[in-house]
Amino acid sequence: MAAEIESIENILEKHIPAAELDEVARLLYGKKLRILPLPQKALDDARQRNFEIKAYGFDAAKESTRSARIVRVGAIQNKIILPTTAPVQEQRESLEKRICEIIEVAAGCGVNIICLQEAWNMPFAFCTREKQPWCEFAETVESGPTTALMKELARKYNMVIVSPILERDENHGDILANTAVVISNTGEVIGKSRKNHIPRVGDFNESTYYLEGDTGHPVFQTQFGRIAINICYGRHHPPNWMMYGVNGAEIVFNPSATVGALSEPLWPIEARNAAIANSYFTCGINRVGSEEFPNEFTSADGKPAHKDFGHFYGSSYFAGPDGSRTPGLSRTRDGLIISEMDLNLCRQVKDKWGFRMTQRLDLYAEELAEAVKPDYKPHIIKEK
Numbered sequence: 001m002a003a004e005i006e007s008i009e010n011i012l013e014k015h016i017p018a019a020e021l022d023e024v025a026r027l028l029y030g031k032k033l034r035i036l037p038l039p040q041k042a043l044d045d046a047r048q049r050n051f052e053i054k055a056y057g058f059d060a061a062k063e064s065t066r067s068a069r070i071v072r073v074g075a076i077q078n079k080i081i082l083p084t085t086a087p088v089q090e091q092r093e094s095l096e097k098r099i100c101e102i103i104e105v106a107a108g109c110g111v112n113i114i115c116l117q118e119a120w121n122m123p124f125a126f127c128t129r130e131k132q133p134w135c136e137f138a139e140t141v142e143s144g145p146t147t148a149l150m151k152e153l154a155r156k157y158n159m160v161i162v163s164p165i166l167e168r169d170e171n172h173g174d175i176l177a178n179t180a181v182v183i184s185n186t187g188e189v190i191g192k193s194r195k196n197h198i199p200r201v202g203d204f205n206e207s208t209y210y211l212e213g214d215t216g217h218p219v220f221q222t223q224f225g226r227i228a229i230n231i232c233y234g235r236h237h238p239p240n241w242m243m244y245g246v247n248g249a250e251i252v253f254n255p256s257a258t259v260g261a262l263s264e265p266l267w268p269i270e271a272r273n274a275a276i277a278n279s280y281f282t283c284g285i286n287r288v289g290s291e292e293f294p295n296e297f298t299s300a301d302g303k304p305a306h307k308d309f310g311h312f313y314g315s316s317y318f319a320g321p322d323g324s325r326t327p328g329l330s331r332t333r334d335g336l337i338i339s340e341m342d343l344n345l346c347r348q349v350k351d352k353w354g355f356r357m358t359q360r361l362d363l364y365a366e367e368l369a370e371a372v373k374p375d376y377k378p379h380i381i382k383e384k
């Protein structure tokens with residue numbers, strides 16, 4: 001098999017003449033973002049711990065009546081560490097150890113809010129449709145071991161942590177959910193947001209494990225800004241993104257697990273488009289590596305059964321409300337991407353483009369209320 005491409009940016013830098021590279025980058029990525037200088041210790045630690053680190057600044061115009069609202073936001077993408085046949089607890093602990101060492105570096109870079117990838121403390125085993133041992137990775141939001149650890153880190157580093165896990169809801173019949181836990185920088189759980197749209201595509205057989213989320217589109221008011229979480233497959237649904245904006249989000253994370261053959265052409269577009277359409281910042285986060293499972297499964301496409309999912313292509317990135325975006329992290333390596341952003345940019349872009357003013361929620365609400373009725377007929381006007 002051919003080696004995976006490291007990143008599209010590396011290829012552009014290698015092949016586009018220097019004189020044209022800036023203009024190509026502007027056309028592809030929008031306004032040039034500031035490269036954020038990071039402490040030498042953070043760079044050294046990242047090298048020693050074998051992960052990539054990149055940091056950018058999204059600036060806003062200076063205002064005379066509001067002070068700038070500068071916040072540093074981070075996202076982590078990572079591989080699993082142990083084989084999927086290792087005991088559940090050992091797999092989880094190995095990932096916790098890895099994430100602790102990356103979060104420590106993020107703290108050294110002054111990160112205020114960090115988000116991890118979807119179901120970060122386990123392999124993405126939902127392709128197998130087998131219940132054991134994967135259901136054993138599930139834990140309660142308030143008192144599970146992962147939340148306990150994240151609370152400790154949040155308090156220690158004065159950092160808001162978004163921790164997407166497989167949730168076990170003991171208060172509602174032990175059901176499972178795909179859930180992001182939002183932990184305040186004080187170390188307390190602020191709340192949770194469940195995945196609204198559950199995929200039934202290719203190897204993503206998640207409906208075997210959990211149902212569509214019932215938490216709606218919550219926005220969490222943190223000390224550093226208003227954040228929301230649109231988990232993975234929800235990024236294909238523009239109204240899902242829209243509702244976080246309606247509820248006042250300033251930064252929406254999209255913690256994901258997705259593979260190249262399925263979704264890579266969509267990846268750079270969706271979170272970026274959502275940032276533009278909703279006048280907020282977005283951050284797409286995808287895991288890296290490939291994960292092999294003990295038993296074969298099929299993709300229900302007539303092709304032979306197989307034991308692995310394919311390549312999770314990483315490429316985590318941030319996008320701003322003005323359409324600018326950062327380069328992506330590597331397609332193959334663990335990484336930490338940091339953005340310093342002035343949240344005032346959200347309102348400045350709303351004032352400039354007026355997307356929130358000109359959107360027709362009333363019209364959509366009225367028409368959608370009709371469209372969901374069983375006797376609805378699509379509004380098609382036929383040629384006479």
Ligand SMILES: NC(=O)NCCC(=O)O
Nearest residue numbers: 199204232233257258263
């Ligand atoms: N994790 C997840 O929802 N993956 C579905 C595939 C995709 O949305 O790219």
